[in-house]
Amino acid sequence: MKDLIIDCFAGGGGASVGIEMALGRHIDIAINHDPQAIRMHKTNHPDTLHLTEDIFKVDLQKYVKGRHVALMWASPDCTSHSKAKGGQPREKGLRILPWAVYKHAKAILPDVILMENVEEIQQWGPLDSSGHPIKERKGEDYNRFITAMKSLGYEFDCRELVAADYGAPTTRKRWYAILRRDGKPIIWPVQTHSKNGENGFNSWVPASSVIDWSDFGKSIFDRKKPLAEATQKRIANGIKKYIIDNKNPFIVPEKQAAAFLIQYHGETKEGDSRGQNLDEPLKTIDTSNRYGLVTAFITKFYKTGIGQGCEEPLHTITTSPGHFGLVSAFLVKYYGQGVGQKINSPLGTITTKDRFGLVNVVFEVNGEQYIIHDIFLRMLKAEPELKLAQGFPMDYIIDKDYERKTYPVKEQVARIGNSVVPIMAKALVSANCPYLRIGERMPNMKIDYSGSQLRFA
Structure with a gap:
């Protein structure tokens, strides 16, 4: 029986391609409510079952069909937790998204769950009547969520990691959590880079490496x-x-x-x-x-x-x-x-x-x-500069979809900005699920639009 891999908040495919980079195999099920995000994901992951559904309403048991789920990645929307919101009111509907992870974990019991969010998720707590966090109760809902996950038999650990420390050309810092219930140890990936190459690490990958120097504007x-x-x-x-x-x-x-x-x-x-x-x-x-x-x-x-x-x-x-x-x-x-x-x-x-x-x-x-x-x-440029800076492989397709439709640049940037840094997904999955690896990731072929029928060439 095949071990399934699921991406619960698939977006444009950052975590999914990172998992492919780690294991050499595609994601089995990808879920996102946004049709535009699913378009980009399906273009790059054509062998995946795509579900354009509300994460709270989708019935994963219906699609899992009793099969064993080895890994589930979950990156709930972070906008109503991020400090980038400043003093603006938060959206309660977005802040409760981690509970969808609990819902699906309880239903299908994946061996390993990997989560990603802004570091402010750890301050997740109730809102007052105007939609602002209650300072005295910060962290209350976060601790409730972790306790609920542990009640399902999961061991839990979390850390704040900087993508540049693992070879990505971005200093994006995020909270990552590892939950597992299979008795194996939680393993954090080994840091490979540092700002100036201190302590024997490689130096951070500079932004200059992704700039198209043939175009100065x-x-x-x-x-x-x-x-x-x-x-x-x-x-x-x-x-x-x-x-x-x-x-x-x-x-x-x-x-x-x-x-x-x-x-x-x-x-x-x-x-x-x-x-x-x-x-x-x-x-x-x-x-x-x-x-x-x-x-x-x-x-x-x-x-x-x-x-x-x-x-x-x-x-x-x-x-x-x-x-x-x-x-x-x-x-x-x-x-x-x-x-x-x-x-x-x-x-x-x-x-x-x-x-x-x-x-x-x-x-x-x-x-x-x-x-x-x-x-x-x-x-x-979204293609290739921002794409490469976020840690996507060069062959990842963000400008056109499988139906020959061009993505507006605004959509390209939105998908990139909302994505998990693929290099981080690769590092976390490689450290915790090496037994799922079957080979190397196969790069996307270039899309040929010259004929009457779209094909990968």
């Missing part, structure tokens, strides 16, 4: 629609923090460019920049694209000039990074929404007041002085 200076003021401030603050004031800015090899990431979240204080260097793993990815890649093209600075006098026309600037004419400065407009301009363009309208400032940024890298001659910006 567009210059911030010559856009038809000027960037929003808040974005301009983020870029300016980021350049100061991650390039000018940084002793070791991230330099894109052979591109004469210094790069960093800005985050489209509210800054905590005026003049600050939320973002990061690219030699670090990406911070947590949420359900909307919050990361912008900023690239400052730089040129060595010479006191005698940079190859031409200011009285001459500027050399031609091409669209190919690394082949720019030598531009030493740009102009900032002190009115309206102007983000500035490069000095090889005609001057904007001259008013009766002095409205233009010449910006000539000089900074030092490894003892040599540089100046910035252009600044590019683009958002990170």
Whole structure:
């Protein structure tokens, strides 16, 4: 009789593909109430039985049919537990989702249950009449849930783990729980990476490893629609923090460019920049694209000039990074929404007041002085950048489904942000269920849309 594996909150398939990576076999049953999530899951896991049903209403006994369940993964929605909700009211219906895990565990008694959630799940407690957690009772419901699971015969342990410590290019931190009732020991995966490679570990995988360096986006200076003021401030603050004031800015090899990431979240204080260097793993990815890649093209600075006098026309600037004419400065407009301009363009309208400032940024890298001659910006791409940063394999399909329908980018990002980091699922399952392994995961084939019938080729 085949041992079954079930993913109770399957989403786009983060945990499912992680289990495949660990065991070399597909998930037997995947459950999610969202048809869009099931579409992506079914595209990548065609041999799985997909149930588009409410997790509380689905009757798993009907589908299990008395067979032995070896492993069940459960990642209940975390949004009404997460600190990202701030002071907003919580949704009671989402906060009780862990009880669906208890319901199904009681009905089908899996040998092993693996759970994932935000670390704030441990503070799960009752809400007041306005939907806010009652501070004096935090953790009350969490402890009730754990006690209920133990009453079914499960041993329990939990830890907060950072995905970057296990080789994922993201510092996403989550609560993980291991429950088992088969008498075997609970085993936590061995850490393989650390921030700077301390204690014999490998160094964290940097965000730069997942960036498509063939695409720098567009210059911030010559856009038809000027960037929003808040974005301009983020870029300016980021350049100061991650390039000018940084002793070791991230330099894109052979591109004469210094790069960093800005985050489209509210800054905590005026003049600050939320973002990061690219030699670090990406911070947590949420359900909307919050990361912008900023690239400052730089040129060595010479006191005698940079190859031409200011009285001459500027050399031609091409669209190919690394082949720019030598531009030493740009102009900032002190009115309206102007983000500035490069000095090889005609001057904007001259008013009766002095409205233009010449910006000539000089900074030092490894003892040599540089100046910035252009600044590019683009958002990170769902495919492949955010997908790879979350730890999905390159072959995972997020842009089209099995019916030739294209997923909107918003849906792609939402599926990624809601997903379990596959590398973490792989690590936990490998440590606790090695006896279920049957081989290596088979990569997804590319989808061929050229013929009249969709096929994997």
